[in-house]
Structures are given as C-alpha cells and as structure tokens.
Amino acid sequence: MFGWYRRAFIDTGSSAPLTHVMAGVWAMAFGMEHYFHHKYHSHSEAAHPATEGGDAAAPSAAAAAAKPADDEKPRTMEELKKEVEELRGDVAAMKKAVAPPAPAPAAAK
Numbered sequence: 001m002f003g004w005y006r007r008a009f010i011d012t013g014s015s016a017p018l019t020h021v022m023a024g025v026w027a028m029a030f031g032m033e034h035y036f037h038h039k040y041h042s043h044s045e046a047a048h049p050a051t052e053g054g055d056a057a058a059p060s061a062a063a064a065a066a067k068p069a070d071d072e073k074p075r076t077m078e079e080l081k082k083e084v085e086e087l088r089g090d091v092a093a094m095k096k097a098v099a100p101p102a103p104a105p106a107a108a109k
Contacts, residue, residue: 009016
C-alpha cells in the first residue's frame with residue numbers, strides 16, 4: 001500500500017517524510033483545537049439567551065458563577081490584612097517543610 005511512498009521519498013533519502021509528519025501533526029492539532037473549542041465554547045441558544053428562541057430573562061451559568069453568594073459580605077481592611085498575614089505564615093511553614101536540611105558541620109580533627 002505504501003510502496004510508492006517508500007520508493008518516492010524514503011529510499012531516496014529525502015527529508016520530505018519529516019515535513020509530511022510535521023504537517024500531519026499540525027493538521028491534527030489544529031483540527032483537535034477547533035473541535036474542542038467549539039465543543040466547550042458552544043454557540044448554542046443556551047449560551048446566548050438573547051438570541052431567537054432563548055429566554056432573555058434567564059441568566060447564563062457563567063454569570064451565575066461570577067456573582068458572589070448572598071451571605072458573602074464585603075470585608076474590612078483589617079480582616080484582609082489578618083488573612084494575608086496568616087497566609088504568609090502558612091507559606092513560610094510550607095517553605096520550611098520543603099527546604100532541604102542544612103548540611104552538618106564538618107567535625108574538627
């Protein structure tokens with residue numbers, strides 16, 4: 001089946017097979033990117049409620065996820081500063097846990 005390809009490109013020592021593989025990989029990657037983009041970023045009526053047939057009053061899922069919960073209140077600057085300090089302490093503890101142990105001092109002879 002691929003005898004003609006072998007005779008035309010591989011047996012001649014051409015670099016064309018490498019170019020063909022690169023082009024094939026590019027075409028597959030482009031096709032997969034296109035497919036998955038449209039699979040997860042649909043242009044359906046549900047994604048665009050203002051289009052014909054959609055319910056303009058219904059909020060989209062992304063808009064609902066972006067809104068804070070009703071029980072979440074704005075925080076004061078002091079609360080934020082306290083949280084930042086706690087996070088800094090947590091980060092310092094993590095760095096200390098991951099840091100390699102210090103080498104033991106050489107014993108005097």
